[in-house]
Amino acid sequence: MHRQDNPPQGAPYSPAHIRATWGGTGSVEDASRAFGFSRAKGYDLVRRGEFPCRVLRIGRSTRVVTASLLRVLDSGEPEYSKPAT
Template structure:
């Protein structure tokens, strides 16, 4: 996912979009969310999982600093 795509996301996004940005598969993302181990803030609304975009961006920024 490009920086432009990430910047254009709404306040919350789907777990599938967040997983794609983090390089995770869909199944693994849902597994981590169910186990409260997803790398950023997840909100569960009924059977739907939403990810806070600002937290996703912080997580990605931290990861990129670590890799440099």
């Protein structure tokens, strides 16, 4: 008998779906989509230090911290912004 697993409910980038399917980090592309902007815009914000949540650079890879992303989505307040000059 074939068993079909049901995917988590909600939009693909909703906090509930992210909690159910992401690990400790996610891609900049997926996090950008969760915020509603493009991949290019996401990487531009990372380069400028203005991505709305915590970003880790591991070697050549850039990852977004899932817990930080969820806090920002829930509160609407960025955790990391460009330092004041």
